[in-house]
Amino acid sequence: DVKVTQSSRYLVKRTGEKVFLECVQDMDHENMFWYRQDPGLGLRLIYFSYDVKMKEKGDIPEGYSVSREKKERFSLILESASTNQTSMYLCASSLAAGGNNEQFFGPGTRLTVL
Amino acid sequence: AQSVTQLDSQVPVFEEAPVELRCNYSSSVSVYLFWYVQYPNQGLQLLLKYLSGSTLVKGINGFEAEFNKSQTSFHLRKPSVHISDTAEYFCAVSEPKTGFQKLVFGTGTRLLVSP
Helix, strand or coil: CEEEEEEECEEECCCCCCCEEEEEEEECEEEEEEEEEECCEEEEEHHHHHHCEEEEEEECCCCEEEEECCCCEEEEEECCCHHCCCCCEEEEEEECCCCCCCCCCCCEEEEECC | CCEEEECCCCEEEEEECCCCCCCCCCCCCCEEEEHHHHHCCCCCEEEEEECCCCCEEEHHHEEEEEEEEECCCCEEEEECCHHCCCEEEEEEEEECCCCCCCCCCCCCCEEEECC
């Protein structure tokens, strides 16, 4: 059974803290994505990666960075958390060439920044 | 640039009634289309996808969708809903090119099924 796992389901942090969200996939997918989901706004792409050590900005990268040191792992970093980063964060992965762009999602991390 | 419009933010319906969730997209090229479902406190799960061929696509849990190129629509339907279908539904589009392609998502439609 294919799987995308995220390190935490719920996370509470304080303003100014550095926050790491981890995502691991076991499908040998080349592409990995980080989204945030807010009511009424749907899914917004923060960053994506199409290969190890490669990253591209999505639609809302400000305040975030990412790291991909291994193919199966994609980390989202909030350098200095702020209250407006309270949200649901979803990780996804997909095949590159030969795929149909279908993305497989993790269960999400609900982050609250106080 | 591609975009997806889900006209209804919320659709209330009674159990065993039919339902249609609307999705329109804009794209200047051919597309792949997807419907995802998100149950409370979970990630997204693929319901169905249109890649090519027959315009009527059947998915899991009794859902189906019809691709209409002239109306640039991909509406999701179910003839008889259950309480367990209560969830948020997202329509998404991408371009069938080789190499890396993103999915563009709509803002979602919350389906509320009541007894």
